[in-house]
Amino acid sequence: QVQLVESGGGSVQAGGSLRLSCAASGRTFSSYAMGWFRQAPGKEREFVAGISWSGDRTYYSESVKGRFTISRDNAKNTVYLQMNSLKPEDTAVYYCARALVAYDAPSRDAYGYWGQGTQVTVSS
Numbered sequence: 001q002v003q004l005v006e007s008g009g010g011s012v013q014a015g016g017s018l019r020l021s022c023a024a025s026g027r028t029f030s031s032y033a034m035g036w037f038r039q040a041p042g043k044e045r046e047f048v049a050g051i052s053w054s055g056d057r058t059y060y061s062e063s064v065k066g067r068f069t070i071s072r073d074n075a076k077n078t079v080y081l082q083m084n085s086l087k088p089e090d091t092a093v094y095y096c097a098r099a100l101v102a103y104d105a106p107s108r109d110a111y112g113y114w115g116q117g118t119q120v121t122v123s124s
Helices: none
Strands: 004-007 011-013 020-025 034-039 046-051 058-060 068-073 078-083 091-097 111-114 118-123
Touching: 004 034, 004 091, 020 034, 020 118, 034 068, 046 068, 046 078, 058 068, 058 111
Parallel strands: 011 118
Antiparallel strands: 004 020, 020 078, 034 046, 034 091, 046 058, 068 078, 091 111, 091 118
C-alpha cells in the first residue's frame, strides 16, 4: 500500500516562495519516479515537475521552469517542490504522485498513486 501525504501549502503574495513536501509510505519509494501536478478551479490537472528514482534527472513544465525545483530524499521517503517567484496563476491544489516507472514520467498516465493535495494560493 502506497500513501502520499503533502504538506507546506498556504497563502503567499506574488513574488514569494513556498516549499511543498510529500511523505511516502512503503519500501518502494526509491525505485520509482515522483512528480508534482496541480489543478486550478475549472481546469484539468496538469504536470508541474518530475524527478527520476535516483534524483539525477528532473523535468519541468514550461510554465514553472526556472522558478520551481523538485528534489527528493530517498532516505526520508520524501519529495519536495521548492517554488520561488510565485505568480497568481500558480494558484491551485498541488498533488504529489508516484510514477509506475523509474524515469521520465511527464504525463498523468504514468502515475499510479496520488496524494490528497495541498492548496497553494498566490495573491497579487
